[in-house]
Amino acid sequence: MVEARYGKFLQDVFPALAQLSPEVEAAEFVSSLFVQPKLFIRVKRAKLTEVLNVLKAAEVVHEHVGEQTIAFPNGFNVASIREIAGMYEIQDLSSQRTQRLLDVVDGAKWWDCCAASGGKSLMLLDLCPDIRLLVSDVRFTILRNLEERFEQAGFKPTSYRQKVLDLSKPVTYLMQGEQFDGILVDAPCGGSGTWGRTPEMMRQFDAKSLTRFTNLQRDILKNVLPFLRSGGQLLYITCSVFEVENEGITSYIEQELGLKKISEQCFLGYNEQADSMYAARFMKP
Secondary structure, three states: OOHHHHHHOHHHHHOHHEOOOOOOHHHHHHOOOOOOOOEEEEHHHHHHHHHHHHHHHHOOOOEEEOOEEEEEEOOOOOHHHHOOOOEEEEEEEEHHHHHHHHHOOOOOOOEEEEOOOHHHHHHHHHHHHOOOOOOOOOOOOHHHHHHHHHHHHOOOOEEEEEEEEEOOOOOHHEEEEEOEEEEEEEOOOOHHHOOOOOHHHHHOOOHHHHHHHHHHHHHHHHHHHHHEEEEEEEEEEEEOOOHHHHHHHHHHHOOOOOEEEEEEEEEOOOOOOOOEEEEEEEEOO
């Protein structure tokens, strides 16, 4: 209807279309920005049947997408269903699917080095509660939010360790020679895969910011690599649809840092009213 009156405009909605990752279908992706994304939750493995029964009894409109994922219409207040409090985490569908690339075993030592509010860490602990986990972020206030979220999820401070670290710089003196079996780098990025939820970001986007983010991503990866043991795995994740932040950084990890790529995947959520993300798993020789 809008095009009939004003002409073709979709190609001008999303900035830097030419820089999309090769797997992203530009027309479908841009069209999806005009559809409100759904609200997704990840239910604790042991609580899935109970949560589904509560939602059914309450006649709540929902969809069991598969595995531990339940979807609700955009804007639904899931916190209003008090009977399921503490049994779930709000987490986008694509974010949940990144765990498919993980290989986690009991007793392994993991570091979520850009933990933010801890969504990926909680996913790790749900997948394998007996890992030894370190979480870090550059922002102390964010880690305080993480503490609250972990407590609500039933994890005590003894279940993990935390550090405030600025990984844009070397941190050898703060890490005391630690070695990890796995490092999760949910990297700071432009967030373009989530702009369906925050469309105002498209107007604020500056192509120069991609250079700033890719430089930061390289610095973080370079500075965490010394703490990954030989044979250990690194999982690199972004919520970006731009090639320079995804496949471009993957090439840097392989060619400059010397890690072996095991697998990679674009989680394209635009046909499921979800975010789009990228993840790649590597092994250190």
